Amino acid sequence: xxxxxGSREENSGQxxxxxxxxxxxxxxxxxxxxxxxxxxxxxxxxxxxxxGVYALLPLGLRAMRKIEGIIRxxxxxxxxxxxxxxxxxxxxxxxxxGRWNDLDVLFRFTSYYSxxxxxxxxxxxxxxxxxxxxxxxxxxxxxxxxxxxxNKFRDEKRAKSGLLRGREFFMKDFYSFHADxxxxxxxxxxxxxAYKRVFERLGIGDKTYLTFxxxxxxxxxxxxxxxxxxxxxxxxxxxxxxxxxxxxxxIGDMDHACPQCASKELRQEKSIEVGNIFKLKDKYSxxxxxxxxxxxxxxxxxxxxxYGIGVNRCLGTIVEASHDDKGIVWPExxxxxxxxxxxxxPGLGExxxxxxxxxxxxxxxxxxxxxxxxxxxxxxxxxIPWRLVVSERNKEKIExxxxxxxxxxxxxxxxxxxxx
Amino acid sequence: xxxxxGSREENSGQxxxxxxxxxxxxxxxxxxxxxxxxxxxxxxxxxxxxxGVYALLPLGLRAMRKIEGIIRxxxxxxxxxxxxxxxxxxxxxxxxxGRWNDLDVLFRFTSYYSxxxxxxxxxxxxxxxxxxxxxxxxxxxxxxxxxxxxNKFRDEKRAKSGLLRGREFFMKDFYSFHADxxxxxxxxxxxxxAYKRVFERLGIGDKTYLTFxxxxxxxxxxxxxxxxxxxxxxxxxxxxxxxxxxxxxxIGDMDHACPQCASKELRQEKSIEVGNIFKLKDKYSxxxxxxxxxxxxxxxxxxxxxYGIGVNRCLGTIVEASHDDKGIVWPExxxxxxxxxxxxxPGLGExxxxxxxxxxxxxxxxxxxxxxxxxxxxxxxxxIPWRLVVSERNKEKIExxxxxxxxxxxxxxxxxxxxx
Numbered sequence: 001x002x003x004x005x006g007s008r009e010e011n012s013g014q015x016x017x018x019x020x021x022x023x024x025x026x027x028x029x030x031x032x033x034x035x036x037x038x039x040x041x042x043x044x045x046x047x048x049x050x051x052g053v054y055a056l057l058p059l060g061l062r063a064m065r066k067i068e069g070i071i072r073x074x075x076x077x078x079x080x081x082x083x084x085x086x087x088x089x090x091x092x093x094x095x096x097x098g099r100w101n102d103l104d105v106l107f108r109f110t111s112y113y114s115x116x117x118x119x120x121x122x123x124x125x126x127x128x129x130x131x132x133x134x135x136x137x138x139x140x141x142x143x144x145x146x147x148x149x150x151n152k153f154r155d156e157k158r159a160k161s162g163l164l165r166g167r168e169f170f171m172k173d174f175y176s177f178h179a180d181x182x183x184x185x186x187x188x189x190x191x192x193x194a195y196k197r198v199f200e201r202l203g204i205g206d207k208t209y210l211t212f213x214x215x216x217x218x219x220x221x222x223x224x225x226x227x228x229x230x231x232x233x234x235x236x237x238x239x240x241x242x243x244x245x246x247x248x249x250x251i252g253d254m255d256h257a258c259p260q261c262a263s264k265e266l267r268q269e270k271s272i273e274v275g276n277i278f279k280l281k282d283k284y285s286x287x288x289x290x291x292x293x294x295x296x297x298x299x300x301x302x303x304x305x306x307y308g309i310g311v312n313r314c315l316g317t318i319v320e321a322s323h324d325d326k327g328i329v330w331p332e333x334x335x336x337x338x339x340x341x342x343x344x345x346p347g348l349g350e351x352x353x354x355x356x357x358x359x360x361x362x363x364x365x366x367x368x369x370x371x372x373x374x375x376x377x378x379x380x381x382x383x384i385p386w387r388l389v390v391s392e393r394n395k396e397k398i399e400x401x402x403x404x405x406x407x408x409x410x411x412x413x414x415x416x417x418x419x420x
Numbered sequence: 421x422x423x424x425x426g427s428r429e430e431n432s433g434q435x436x437x438x439x440x441x442x443x444x445x446x447x448x449x450x451x452x453x454x455x456x457x458x459x460x461x462x463x464x465x466x467x468x469x470x471x472g473v474y475a476l477l478p479l480g481l482r483a484m485r486k487i488e489g490i491i492r493x494x495x496x497x498x499x500x501x502x503x504x505x506x507x508x509x510x511x512x513x514x515x516x517x518g519r520w521n522d523l524d525v526l527f528r529f530t531s532y533y534s535x536x537x538x539x540x541x542x543x544x545x546x547x548x549x550x551x552x553x554x555x556x557x558x559x560x561x562x563x564x565x566x567x568x569x570x571n572k573f574r575d576e577k578r579a580k581s582g583l584l585r586g587r588e589f590f591m592k593d594f595y596s597f598h599a600d601x602x603x604x605x606x607x608x609x610x611x612x613x614a615y616k617r618v619f620e621r622l623g624i625g626d627k628t629y630l631t632f633x634x635x636x637x638x639x640x641x642x643x644x645x646x647x648x649x650x651x652x653x654x655x656x657x658x659x660x661x662x663x664x665x666x667x668x669x670x671i672g673d674m675d676h677a678c679p680q681c682a683s684k685e686l687r688q689e690k691s692i693e694v695g696n697i698f699k700l701k702d703k704y705s706x707x708x709x710x711x712x713x714x715x716x717x718x719x720x721x722x723x724x725x726x727y728g729i730g731v732n733r734c735l736g737t738i739v740e741a742s743h744d745d746k747g748i749v750w751p752e753x754x755x756x757x758x759x760x761x762x763x764x765x766p767g768l769g770e771x772x773x774x775x776x777x778x779x780x781x782x783x784x785x786x787x788x789x790x791x792x793x794x795x796x797x798x799x800x801x802x803x804i805p806w807r808l809v810v811s812e813r814n815k816e817k818i819e820x821x822x823x824x825x826x827x828x829x830x831x832x833x834x835x836x837x838x839x840x
Contacts, residue, residue, distance in 0.1 A: 021501060021564040023555050047551045049506045051534070055551060056504040064504075081441060084476040084484075086469045087507065087571060088588045107538075109529035111587075113577045114471070118527075120540075131467045131475060135443050144441040151507060151571065157533045167531075168508045 013362040014353070015058075015337070020044075022057050024378050035231060036316035037162025039328050043381045045336075052159025052167035059382070060315070062336035064170065067314050068149055070201045070333060071172050074194045080147040080174055085127045087151060091117035093126040096287045105154040120153035125280070125306065128175045129288040136302060139179050139294050143187065147174035149311065161231060163316030164272050174307040179292065181281070184303045188279055191307050195225055195275055202314055203331025204321050208274065209245035211236050212259055219279040221250065225309075226271035229320040234273055237266035245271075272317050275309040328383030329404045337364040339416075340384035342375045344391035352390060352398065355413065379403075388416070433782040434773070435478075435757070440464075442477050444798050455651060456736035457582025459748050463801045465756075472579025472587035479802070480735070482756035484590065487734050488569055490621045490753060491592050494614045500567040500594055505547045507571060511537035513546040516707045525574040540573035545700070545726065548595045549708040556722060559599050559714050563607065567594035569731065581651060583736030584692050594727040599712065601701070604723045608699055611727050615645055615695055622734055623751025624741050628694065629665035631656050632679055639699040641670065645729075646691035649740040654693055657686035665691075692737050695729040748803030749824045757784040759836075760804035762795050764811035772810055772818065775833065799823075808836070 022044035029041045032048060040046040045060035056064055072082070091108075094100035100108075100119070107120040121127065132144060152171045159167050176191075178184040192210060199208040204227050211226040226236050226245055235248040239258035246254055246266070257264050282301040285291070290302045315334075322329045332338060339356065341363050343349030353365045364384060366375050379387050380403070389399040389408075397410040442464035449461045452468060460466040465480030476484055492502070511528075514520035520528075520539070527540040541547065552564060572591045579587050596611075598604040612630060619628040624647050631646040646656045646665060655668040659678035666674055666686070677684050702721040705711070710722045735754075742749045752758060759776065761783050763769030773785045784804060786795050799807050800823070809819040809828075817830040 019499075019501070021552065021555050021561065021566065044555075047554065049508070049547060050510045050536070053506045053508050055506055055547065057551075058501045058503060061502055061504050079439075081439070081478045082481055083478060084481050086473045086475055086588050088469070088473050088573065090470045104532070107529060107531070109527060111527070111575050112524070113575055116470070127469060127475065131477075132441065134467065135441050135464075141441065146441065153508065155531050155533055168506050 013337075013360065014357050015364050016353075017364060017366045018368050020058060022059070024381055032162065033160050034162030034164065034316075035323075036164065036319040039319050039323055039381075040163065040316070043328060043383070046163070052156055052165065054163060054166065054312070056312075059336040063330070063334055064312060064315055066334045066336070067202060067311055067318075068170075068172075071198055071309055071311065072149070074198050074201075075147045075172065075174055078145060078174075078191060078194050080145045083131075083146050083148050085121070085124050085131070085148055085150060087121050087153065089119045089121050089127055091119065093130065094119050097126055097284060098287075099126070105156060107153050107155050121150075122152050122154045123306075123308075124148070124150075124173055125175070125284045125304075129284045129290050129304070132175075132177055132302070133288055133290045136177060136290065136292055138292055142177060142179040142292060142302065143183060144177040145174070147172060147307075161233065161272075161316075163312045164231060164320070165233070166312065169313060170311040172309045172311055176305040176307070177285075177290075178303045178305070179294065179300070181303060184279060184281070184305055188277060188305050191277055191305070192223060195277065195307070195309070198309065199225060199227070199274065201333050202318060203333055204274070204314075204318060207321055209236065209238055209243065209271070211245040211247050211271075211273075212250055212254070213247040213276070214249050215279075216283075219281065222276060222278045224273045225275040227274050227317050227321060228269045228271045229317065230270055231320045232270035232272040234271050235268060236271045237268055239263055239266055241265075245269075272313070272320070273310075274314055274317050275307070277307045278305065280304040280306055323383070324404075326377075327381035330383045330385060332385045335383070335385050337362045337384050339363040339386045339388055340366065340379050340382065341388045341390070342366045342372075342379060344372055344389065344393075348392065349390045352388070352413065359417070386419075433757075433780065434777050435784050436773075437784060437786045438788050440478060442479070444801055452582070453580050454582030454584065454736075455743075456584065456739040459739050459743055459801075460583065460736070463748060463803070466583070472576055472585065474583060474586065474732070476732075479756040483750070483754055484732060484735055486754045486756070487622060487731055488590075488592075491618055491729055491731065492569070494618050494621075495567045495592065495594055498565060498594075498611060498614050500565045503551075503566050503568050505541070505544050505551070505568055505570060507541050507573065509539045509541050509547055511539065513550065514539050517546055517704060518707075519546070525576065527573050527575050541570075542572050542574045543726075543728075544568070544570075544593055545595070545704045545724075549704045549710050549724070552595075552597055552722070553708055553710045556597060556710065556712055558712055562597060562599040562712060562722065563603060564597040565594070567592060567727075581653060581692075581736075583732045584651060584740070585653070586732065589733060590731040592729045592731055596725040596727070597705075597710075598723045598725070599714065599720070601723060604699060604701070604725055608697060608725050611697055611725070612643060615697065615727070615729070618729065619645060619647070619694065621753050622738060623753055624694070624734075624738060627741055629656065629658055629663065629691070631665040631667050631691075631693075632670055632674070633667040633696070634669050635699075636703075639701065642696060642698045644693045645695040647694050647737050647741060648689045648691045649737065650690055651740045652690035652692040654691050655688060656691045657688055659683055659686055661685075665689075692733070692740070693730075694734055694737050695727070697727045698725065700724040700726055743803070744824075746797075747801035750803045750805060752805045755803070755805050757782045757804050759783040759806045759808055760786065760799050760802065761808045761810070762786045762792075762799060764792055764809065764813075768812065769810045772808070772833065779837070806839075 025042045047055040208227045211224040213224045215221045236245040238245040242260040285302045401408040445462045467475040628647045631644040635641040656665040658665040662680040705722045821828040
């Protein structure tokens, strides 16, 4: 394997395929049921460690960082301060909220040395609430907004859906802290809009519905964002007129009607929950005694909201939503590279590759000494949006093709520049 | 708390202190012994979850991302492909290498549902070797270089050194794969140089020594990078002439002499291990049967090297190495911001803040309505390299002061621009 030392090509947007240590697989992996994991494994984006646990290989990590970047931008636009909490959490915090015994997906274990009992965080209300308690005292300290990207852990009963349901998974969790319900409500509605922007930018906006779901003890309903896919584990009822949906679990409470327009013409679909937003109110601030003094000096509980998005679940969902029988079809916003440059003879693509680097394009350059057939097959499997081919036959021209279209065109580099 | 929605100031290099939900602490936290954690907690960079486990608050995360960025650049310059492995690992892999029973720092536990036994990875040879086995077959696939930034877990007997020794910690681990010893040796030496560049750029180069340490079964010596600090848990013997050191554990084997110049004039110091590099040879490739066919078709074992840097350990080490009785003194490369703009009256700094944003400076703007004394005290505690003060007294000028110097100067904005 050849790598240009010092060039830092890999993460600055370009990569030679001969530098990638990863190989595509000719056949579906045997021990995998789910379509998203099969495709991601065959394309060399992920490696399966065991059921529900996947490692991200270079192209998979690049795609996940794209998703992370889009979510981060939208969360910062909502005023969020990024922090990074711990996976290891003390038993005491989970006893405070009663979830030490109540939550069946907790991985719990005891330190051999300290004899302390730990939880591997499946969510972080038990950590974020005490953190904010150290900093919120007065109405002047509110509202406050924090979020993180972090690995979470759940002892799932079944983990057969690839990246859609992991025992270890990468998640964005956002927590908001408010002085009163009106402020929480207003922020919650704005966050729902931010979530719509996220899924729109991820290329799954047209298949993703704001969905009414069970609200637990502290709110009548919560809202999920559900993406329609046959691989989904949930059932939702979509009102096409309002472009919202209702989760099967509460459709009875709603008399099988759209909560917005009361229409009973609902379309039933399988779907996967890619995000959720939740009014926690004082569910966690009460047990941790997170309160503040209002402008008259009266002590009041802080009200909370929480907002999650599964980052590698989004990765899996995008693959479920966007593929064909040849491989993955990445949306441009999430693709590990925008262009896949294929040369039909060693060295033919080098000049164009250099030019594209100089112009700042994200390009994967297939400089491998393998057959054209293998290169085309791998290009379809990898699913990069634009395929460029340089051959001896068309010396002065570049053959360009979109991954999701059949038509090829012979163009000049100047035409590619006009794509943006 | 006021935050300009949509401005995305926070992570693009600017922040208003009134937007930061974090408050500094007036006194040392009671349940903390270590100096680095005390300072980082008082300055609001970290939150202590429990012994050996810390959450990173916004300023702490910014500093850690700076360290991560420097390390990433140097690892990419060594040809590394970034991946992201899992924290959860299967028992079987650790039985394959014999470390399931041998490694006393392993957190081990059993899934309630699957009854599978897991390890929380303290290191990743048991995962990276099987991953590369899927992709390395021939001498043409070698060498290969992969690395990751990831949370690791160790069931430490004692965790009283703050960020220097965590039960959960953020680490860069790099693995190299070679066809023969000459290639491994050459790469190992170049990696030692890359490590020197990392610690130089982190501002601890002058206190960090390449240190001969125990090599285990497969190499006579390994090399650590040890930073001299009274908080260190190791003892090293420094040869000032050669600027290298020997760990106490092997100084006897070396007859108490410098391995390079044989001098016996060695200086004994306490130090903390911020990185290590290790020739693993076939220690892990043999049990996992990671082999390749050479150019004559002969099957041979792949030889490995591994190279670690503790990222939040570096954060703690920098604080130990660079502080005074007023607070932290960040090196410019790691500081969460380059400038700390303080206004003596509300609104006075706004125009300069806007100008600095437009010019792309990293600036924290203390726009809080608190006393000048409190602002100066917090500025010293936070340790941002350049303090700028705008006051009514010096309307047209800016008072500038370095964190580690006493002298203040009255300058124009044009002078600040010339700093770069």
